[in-house]
Amino acid sequence: MKPGARLALIVGGLSCALLAVAMGALFVGSAGVPPGSVLAVLLGRELPEPVARVVVLDLRLPRIAVAALAGGALAVAGAGLQALTRNPLAEPSVLGVSSGAAFGVVTGQLFGLGTGLLDSLGLTVFAFAGAFVAGGAVYLIAARAGGLPVHSLLLAGVIVGIFFSSAITVLISLVDTNRLGGIIQWLLGNVVPVAPGALAVFTVVAATGFALIFADARRLNLLALGEDAAQELGVNAVAVKRRLFAGAALLVSAVVAFAGPIGFVGLIVPHAARMLLGPDNRLLLPAVALGGGVFLLIADTLARNVVAPAELSVGVLTSFCGAPFFVYLLRTRATLAAP
Amino acid sequence: MTAVAELRSVGFEYPAAQASSRTREPFSLREVSLAVEPGEIVGVIGPNASGKTTLIRLFSGLLRPTRGEVLLEGQPLARMTRAAVATRVGVVPQDVPRDFPYTVEELVLMGRFPHAPGRFFESVEDRRVAWEAMGQVGVRGLAGERCDRLSGGERQRVMLARALAQEPRLLVLDEPTAHLDLRYQVECVGLLRRLNAEQGLSVVLVSHDLDLAAHLCHRLLLLSEGRAARQGDPEFVLETATLQAAYGCPVAVDRHPVTGRRSVHVVWPEPQTTKGR
Numbered sequence: 001m002k003p004g005a006r007l008a009l010i011v012g013g014l015s016c017a018l019l020a021v022a023m024g025a026l027f028v029g030s031a032g033v034p035p036g037s038v039l040a041v042l043l044g045r046e047l048p049e050p051v052a053r054v055v056v057l058d059l060r061l062p063r064i065a066v067a068a069l070a071g072g073a074l075a076v077a078g079a080g081l082q083a084l085t086r087n088p089l090a091e092p093s094v095l096g097v098s099s100g101a102a103f104g105v106v107t108g109q110l111f112g113l114g115t116g117l118l119d120s121l122g123l124t125v126f127a128f129a130g131a132f133v134a135g136g137a138v139y140l141i142a143a144r145a146g147g148l149p150v151h152s153l154l155l156a157g158v159i160v161g162i163f164f165s166s167a168i169t170v171l172i173s174l175v176d177t178n179r180l181g182g183i184i185q186w187l188l189g190n191v192v193p194v195a196p197g198a199l200a201v202f203t204v205v206a207a208t209g210f211a212l213i214f215a216d217a218r219r220l221n222l223l224a225l226g227e228d229a230a231q232e233l234g235v236n237a238v239a240v241k242r243r244l245f246a247g248a249a250l251l252v253s254a255v256v257a258f259a260g261p262i263g264f265v266g267l268i269v270p271h272a273a274r275m276l277l278g279p280d281n282r283l284l285l286p287a288v289a290l291g292g293g294v295f296l297l298i299a300d301t302l303a304r305n306v307v308a309p310a311e312l313s314v315g316v317l318t319s320f321c322g323a324p325f326f327v328y329l330l331r332t333r334a335t336l337a338a339p
Numbered sequence: 340m341t342a343v344a345e346l347r348s349v350g351f352e353y354p355a356a357q358a359s360s361r362t363r364e365p366f367s368l369r370e371v372s373l374a375v376e377p378g379e380i381v382g383v384i385g386p387n388a389s390g391k392t393t394l395i396r397l398f399s400g401l402l403r404p405t406r407g408e409v410l411l412e413g414q415p416l417a418r419m420t421r422a423a424v425a426t427r428v429g430v431v432p433q434d435v436p437r438d439f440p441y442t443v444e445e446l447v448l449m450g451r452f453p454h455a456p457g458r459f460f461e462s463v464e465d466r467r468v469a470w471e472a473m474g475q476v477g478v479r480g481l482a483g484e485r486c487d488r489l490s491g492g493e494r495q496r497v498m499l500a501r502a503l504a505q506e507p508r509l510l511v512l513d514e515p516t517a518h519l520d521l522r523y524q525v526e527c528v529g530l531l532r533r534l535n536a537e538q539g540l541s542v543v544l545v546s547h548d549l550d551l552a553a554h555l556c557h558r559l560l561l562l563s564e565g566r567a568a569r570q571g572d573p574e575f576v577l578e579t580a581t582l583q584a585a586y587g588c589p590v591a592v593d594r595h596p597v598t599g600r601r602s603v604h605v606v607w608p609e610p611q612t613t614k615g616r
Binding site for chain 1: 399400422424425432435440446456458461
């Protein structure tokens, strides 16, 4: 099969899957809206109970959109960072980038930024700055002449992550207790419904990040040969690194700003996709963009239903799955963990 | 005739920060000139840290000279894009990285990148050229295999196919036989000879194996401490006094019993005889 046709098939198939899961998620929730009412709302019919309309269109639908976007963004950032570092364990939360972005968001919240449209733009800017500083710090700590050794990259990520987590704790101690609940709820990683304007901002930022990374998909394949060999084949490795880094920082900061730091999606989804589709980033990146959406959407739907009427935060759920998966990768890919 | 590639009195030094961490100043180059003519095989020899690898990295533009200039077919390399350089110079690395996940065909297709860096998927023509290159080195049967599951000799031929897919004028090889057993060494030399004879492909290679260099190369460049100690045909360069001075150890040069070409032998130290034993 031609690669173009293969790509179309993958994108088509996963789009259908995402749509199906999204439809399914519209019908479940703690509000107990009967399926008939959901269908009626979707078809635009008048209902005697206006609550159903609010639950489906103003609560469930935006939340589904945020989950799909966040999952896709995290998976693409993870896949991109793994290709760039040639390290299967690279992932925004492992590399401290998420913590940096979270620090940025908490700082923004201390300045009084809330959930309005301009506020969410501002928070994204704060998150981006935090992600960029954290990622840059990790890079500078870990870089050696001739590349990024895996062990120093992971250690640097852990250290920078701890640093920013502590910084967040310091900031939280300064907040008055009334606002504390909201911040902590957000820090756990929660998909919450956001206003249509903010959703549009999220979409644009995430799409920009994805485009930056996806445009370099073929070059990322060549980078698997090592930086020198890629340069000798005509790839400007430095420029690719910069674009990928900026793209990943955009994706992660958007997710952190809108949904909080959700870990390990960028680890689980790209690995599953690689097992099914092989290593080619031209197929992999679009596949994980959609697959990540499916994954986080399922996770979030579970999170808001398993302990209903209470809710688990989806970040907790993904970390429960992701941490053992990380250990599994570390143990089975021993050669990759060596310098 | 315009040289395929030319180093014009190039000098190279690693940035001070990197040099200071080392005791000496190895790998630097001073005032080296080398022109590779069309259809020529040039060997770069010399002791460790004499600058061999540095020198061939100048040809691919991976390193930029701090003095002098590099010309590809008369054009200054410094003014070309990386992709333009890669359509003229194909580098054969020593090995693929560990856990390199792509198949042989996918790897060879990567050699087509510089011909259309903006293209997202390889064209039909790209696939044809890659298939052709795989045929030339006899790895078509391995097309679907994962590169990191091949033997050393197979991997090297696959790397050669990737370089050929670039359709270069100059092939650059760093220690092509370093990891190969005798049979694959012979195979590798035969392959390079054939590509050189059939396509007029120019070759620059670094080798520690002086007999191989004597046999394969039309011309040799002997580097010593970053300078060109001697340059010329193997008969001229592979000489006892010259080699002893460059390598700093006793050698004996004679003729290969079958081919009659120069053959270099190390004079190994004899075991110490202690009196009274």
